Amino acid sequence: MATSELIEALQALAHERKIDEFYLIERLEQSLAKSYEGILDLEWDARVTIDRQTGKIYVYELVPVGEPDEETGEYSEFEERDVPPDDVSRIAAQNAKGVISSLVREAGRQSIYDEFRGRVGDLVTGTVLQGTPDFTIIKIREGVEAELPHYDAKRNPGERNERPSNEHYRHNQRLKVLIIEVRNPNADAPRARGEQARPAIVVSRTHPDLIRRLFEIEVPEIYEGVVEIKSVAREPGARSKVAVFSREANLDPVGACVGMKGSRIYGIVKELRNENIDVVNYTTNTQLMIQRSLNPAKISSITIDEEKQTASVYLKPDQVSLAIGKGGLNIRLSKMLTGYDIDVYREVEEEDVDLNEFKDEIDAWIIDALKAVGCDTAKSVLELSVEEIASRADLEMEQAQKVVEILKAEFE
Numbered sequence: 001m002a003t004s005e006l007i008e009a010l011q012a013l014a015h016e017r018k019i020d021e022f023y024l025i026e027r028l029e030q031s032l033a034k035s036y037e038g039i040l041d042l043e044w045d046a047r048v049t050i051d052r053q054t055g056k057i058y059v060y061e062l063v064p065v066g067e068p069d070e071e072t073g074e075y076s077e078f079e080e081r082d083v084p085p086d087d088v089s090r091i092a093a094q095n096a097k098g099v100i101s102s103l104v105r106e107a108g109r110q111s112i113y114d115e116f117r118g119r120v121g122d123l124v125t126g127t128v129l130q131g132t133p134d135f136t137i138i139k140i141r142e143g144v145e146a147e148l149p150h151y152d153a154k155r156n157p158g159e160r161n162e163r164p165s166n167e168h169y170r171h172n173q174r175l176k177v178l179i180i181e182v183r184n185p186n187a188d189a190p191r192a193r194g195e196q197a198r199p200a201i202v203v204s205r206t207h208p209d210l211i212r213r214l215f216e217i218e219v220p221e222i223y224e225g226v227v228e229i230k231s232v233a234r235e236p237g238a239r240s241k242v243a244v245f246s247r248e249a250n251l252d253p254v255g256a257c258v259g260m261k262g263s264r265i266y267g268i269v270k271e272l273r274n275e276n277i278d279v280v281n282y283t284t285n286t287q288l289m290i291q292r293s294l295n296p297a298k299i300s301s302i303t304i305d306e307e308k309q310t311a312s313v314y315l316k317p318d319q320v321s322l323a324i325g326k327g328g329l330n331i332r333l334s335k336m337l338t339g340y341d342i343d344v345y346r347e348v349e350e351e352d353v354d355l356n357e358f359k360d361e362i363d364a365w366i367i368d369a370l371k372a373v374g375c376d377t378a379k380s381v382l383e384l385s386v387e388e389i390a391s392r393a394d395l396e397m398e399q400a401q402k403v404v405e406i407l408k409a410e411f412e
Helices: 003-017 021-039 085-119 208-218 253-258 260-271 286-293 317-324 326-338 364-372 378-382 386-393 397-410
Strands: 046-050 057-064 078-082 123-131 135-141 144-149 174-182 201-204 227-235 239-246 276-281 299-305 310-315 341-346
Touching: 003 021, 021 046, 021 057, 021 085, 085 174, 123 144, 123 208, 144 174, 174 208, 208 227, 208 239, 208 260, 227 253, 227 326, 239 253, 239 286, 239 326, 253 260, 253 276, 260 276, 276 286, 286 299, 286 310, 286 326, 299 317, 310 317, 317 326, 317 341, 326 341, 364 386, 364 397, 378 397, 386 397
Parallel strands: 144 201, 239 276, 310 341
Antiparallel strands: 046 057, 057 078, 123 135, 123 174, 135 144, 174 201, 227 239, 299 310
C-alpha cells in the first residue's frame, strides 16, 4: 500500500463509519510504533508520525538522554533518532491493512460507547434486523445496533431475559426499547460469553422504566412535570400498575393519563402488545394506597405495621380472589407498587339469626318488646349492653341477662 493510499483509505473508512479521521491516524501511529519496535529490533521505544497530507510515515527511535530517575528507574528525556525510510515503507505495506481494519472496528465500538454511555434509561425506536433463540438484534440507526437479550434462564443462568413472554418479533418490525446498558469496549472486567462480537448497546422491553418513558410520550402533563409517576409495578406482558400524583390540586392525574375515552393509554397498551395497565391515584396514606393498589377488590379492614413494612388485609370471601388475582398477579403487583408485604385474610362472617327462632327459649312478649326497639336479630341485641337491653325493652335486669346468655350460646 502506497503512503498516499494509506491516507485515502483512512479517510474513506472514517467517513463511512462516522469516526474521527485524526483519531484513527493517532491510533495507527501508536500501533505501528509497537510493530516497528519488534520488527526492526530496536533497542529503545519507537515513535511514529504520519504526514496528514501525504501519508508519509516517519519512525523515530526514542533514545534516553541522561540518567534514569533513582526511584522509578525511568528516563525523562529522549533523543529522537531516525529509522531508515526504506524499512519504514516496506513494513508499512505489510502491516497497514490489518492494523487499519482492527482500529476501525475498535474505534467504531468506542465511538458508539462515547455517544450512548450517557443515554442509559432513554427510549429509542429501532428496527428488528435478525433474531436468534437467545437475542434479537435491533438497528437503532445506520451503523448502530443494539442487543435485546432473551436467554433461557435454565440454559444460561448468568444471562438475562429482557423480552416479555407474550412478544415475538419479525424482520423489519419497529420497536420502542429502553437502553439499559452500554458496554465499555476498553473495560478491564471479564467479558460475558461472546460479548466482543455482540453490540455494545443492550436494550429492554421488560424494564419498568419503559412504562415511564411511554407515558412521558403520550401524556404531556407527565413530560412537563405537572403529573409525576411515583411508582411502577410490572409483570411484563401480563399487567402493570402505575401510581401517579398531580402537583396541581384541580388536575386529576388518573384522568390525565388515561385520556378521553382511553385515548392516551391506548397507545401505550398497543405498544406493549395489549398488556393491561392500571393507573392508581397515589397517596401518602398507606392504608388508602394499599386499598387502591388492590383494586378491584373491596377491602373490609387493614392492619399496618409501619416498622416491618407489612400489611394484613381482611376481605369478604367473595373479594379474596379479586385481591389475589389470577396466579397471584394482583397481589404481587400491589406489593411492588406499595413496597409493603401484604397478606390477605378471609373475613369470617357468622350468620345472624332472627329472634323468632328463639320462641322456645324466650317469652313471646319479650321478643316483641325487643323488635319494637329495632332489635330484630340475635346480633342486633348482642350489640347492646345488658343495661341498654333492659332499659330499651323495659325488662328486668335478670330478664335481660337471661336473653343475652341464650343468644350468646347460639354462636358458641
